Amino acid sequence: MIIRDAEERDWERIWPFWRQIVEAGETYAWDRDTPKDAARALWMGPGARVFAVADESAPEHVLASAYVKRNYGGPAARVANAGFMVDPAHAGRGIGRRLAEHVLEQAAKDGYEAMVFNAVVETNPALALWKSLGFTVIGTVPEAFEHPTRGRIGLHVMHRRL
Numbered sequence: 001m002i003i004r005d006a007e008e009r010d011w012e013r014i015w016p017f018w019r020q021i022v023e024a025g026e027t028y029a030w031d032r033d034t035p036k037d038a039a040r041a042l043w044m045g046p047g048a049r050v051f052a053v054a055d056e057s058a059p060e061h062v063l064a065s066a067y068v069k070r071n072y073g074g075p076a077a078r079v080a081n082a083g084f085m086v087d088p089a090h091a092g093r094g095i096g097r098r099l100a101e102h103v104l105e106q107a108a109k110d111g112y113e114a115m116v117f118n119a120v121v122e123t124n125p126a127l128a129l130w131k132s133l134g135f136t137v138i139g140t141v142p143e144a145f146e147h148p149t150r151g152r153i154g155l156h157v158m159h160r161r162l
Contacts, residue, residue, distance in 0.1 A: 001095060002059060003102045006050035011040050013062035014052070017087035018043060025148045027126070028083075029119045029155065043067055043083065049110065053086075053099050063090045066103045071116045080112035080162075084126070096126065100133055108162040117158040121145050127156070135160040 006014070018039055025032045030042060044050050044067070053064040064086040071081035082103055086096045107115060115135075120127060122140065135158040143152035 001063065001098065002054045002056055003099060004052055004054065006044070006052040006062075006065060008044075010050075010052045010062055010065070011044055013060070014043065014065045014085075015039065017089075018065075018085055020088060021085050025146075027121050027124045029121075029145060045069075049106070051099065051103060051106075053095055063087050064095045064099050066099050068103055068107050068110070068112070068115075071118070078111065078113045080107045080110075080115045081118065082107070082115060097129060097133075100129060104133065104160075104162060112162055114159060114161050117156070119145070120156040120158050121147070122154040122156055123147065123150060130158055130160075133160070 015036055022028050022030050022034055022039070023032050034042070043065070048067040048069040050067045051065060052062045055061045055063055064084070066082055066084040068080050068082045070077050071079045084096060084099060104115065117130065117135070120130065137156045138159045139157045140154040142154050144155040145153050147153050
């Protein structure tokens, strides 16, 4: 697998699994019916460094993506935020872990000193990955997320120094 900075044309390859994941309504606190252009602005908007994971045998095929951007501005601009998505058709192959390790390394090289996730759904399967990579839950907003099958559940705020 190849992890590289995403190019504009990658959005057309990211959008199908972005839409699938967000429409499922289980892991992201974004509107389930987010239109394509608005989704692109959320994922690839100004200030974001976006990564793509491509298949070595088919480099045009994007298997996963992540973004990193400032979580805050001004005197707190050294704290990053990130989002990660693996195409569900390629889940369970270690892609998410390799992408996360790459993003954490790149964020540190880019001058960030910490990373914060603002809204990790408490039932998100990636929660175990984040904890194994050194993130800790620093708070939970109770019943903040309307899960499609579990009802109202909490959103964790997670943090890690880089």
